[in-house]
Amino acid sequence: MNAQTTAPTIADEILEQERAYYEAVKKRDSASVARLTADECIVLGPQGVQRFDAQAAGDMAKQHDGKTTYTVDDSSVEVLSIDENTAVIAYKLSSEKPAGETSETYDTSVWVRKEDGRWACALHAEASATTSS
Numbered sequence: 001m002n003a004q005t006t007a008p009t010i011a012d013e014i015l016e017q018e019r020a021y022y023e024a025v026k027k028r029d030s031a032s033v034a035r036l037t038a039d040e041c042i043v044l045g046p047q048g049v050q051r052f053d054a055q056a057a058g059d060m061a062k063q064h065d066g067k068t069t070y071t072v073d074d075s076s077v078e079v080l081s082i083d084e085n086t087a088v089i090a091y092k093l094s095s096e097k098p099a100g101e102t103s104e105t106y107d108t109s110v111w112v113r114k115e116d117g118r119w120a121c122a123l124h125a126e127a128s129a130t131t132s133s
Contacts, residue, residue, distance in 0.1 A: 011079035014087045014111050015072070017119045022070040025061050034058030037121055038112055044125035054120070067098040085113040092129060104129035 008016070017036060024032035037057040043050045052060075076092040090108040110123040 010081045010087050013119060014079050014089045015077060017111060018089055018109060019072065021121060025064050026066060026068065026070065028062050028064050028066050030058035030061045033061040035118070041121060042123045065098065069096045087111050
């Protein structure tokens with residue numbers, strides 16, 4: 001009996017890219033971060049809205065502490081394929097800093113497939129998962 005391999009779905013590909021991005025940031029791998037970032041990218045987070053190019057994203061990765069860990073809550077992952085070259089992913093993310101401080105955010109990214117077939121992040125946004133009363 002021949003074993004059949006199933007081609008990865010766009011959802012599988014996008015989740016893999018998202019995880020690769022966090023791993024590259026943790027390792028301060030500026031080349032991988034730049035490769036995984038679209039030529040122009042927008043990021044929305046606690047610092048506000050920022051627009052930068054792939055090289056600047058790579059340069060920012062060099063400033064990471066290299067010790068913060070990121071964990072995607074697999075049960076929260078939602079991927080929406082807009083078309084064969086565009087997808088949106090949303091999920092809950094836990095972060096743990098070296099001193100033990102933890103935080104949770106809801107993250108979303110828009111990924112676009114470049115002409116060479118690679119996926120690149122064109123937009124990333126995060127919002128605190130903590131609500132204030």
